[in-house]
Amino acid sequence: MSEFFAMGGYAWYVWGSYGVTFACLALEVVFLLKRTGETKA
């Protein structure tokens, strides 16, 4: 398991990429749902 997260020593590069990517996409959805709620009212 820890071997998987170590990514052969490239953990920062691999998880830094995936983390920021999915954080960005999740944030976009959150802001969009917030905007949807605001425009409905």
Added chain:
Amino acid sequence: MNWFWYASPQTFFPLAGTIARACAVLAALLTVVGLYIGFFVAPTDAQQGEAYRIIFIHVPAAWMSMFIYVVMAFWAALGLAFNTRLSSMMASALAPTGALFTFIALWTGSLWGKPTWGTYWVWDARLTSELILLFLYLGFLALQAAIEDPRRADRAGALLAIVGVVNVPIIYYSVQWWNTLHQGASVSLKSSPKMAATMLAGMLVMAFAFWFYAIAVSMLRVRCIIREREA
């Protein structure tokens, strides 16, 4: 079936909601499958070790950044030529998502560049033209935000979007036209793929996942724009 029926924002509104829901489900399923293939099925790369696994988001995000720009410019041009309200709204709805994928392509590329090239950034043709693409998206958004009247904002944004299209082939062919650190195309219609089948499969599944994600969020956003403008 009369396709022009859906050219009106009011009649398109419910359809956009249905498309958004269907595409969101598809995007979520494909992301799970794509990540499973990317991390558990695809083998470790002989040269790059595990660092290459960034490919499963880097390449799809870079494709999306260019593809969304072309689609955005297409809708903007249509809105400019025929004065169709919904076309311009689609262009505005696509821009933030396109900018986001451009940022993701640059960010993941940077984190991939460090272990493979030894640097996070280099003023190379591919990287520089992709950065210009980000500035084009941001310029489009800023220009539209700066103009009060939505119809005038649509026309000004459309001009910028159309002129900026010239940058897309520059990005695509930059690796052939100039000496660059960035590798050439990994997948092309003219030659067989230069990678293992499972690696290619993971990349294509993630590309479809991003594709459906982009459709889902742009449909949600166009619904917001329709509500805001037509209220």
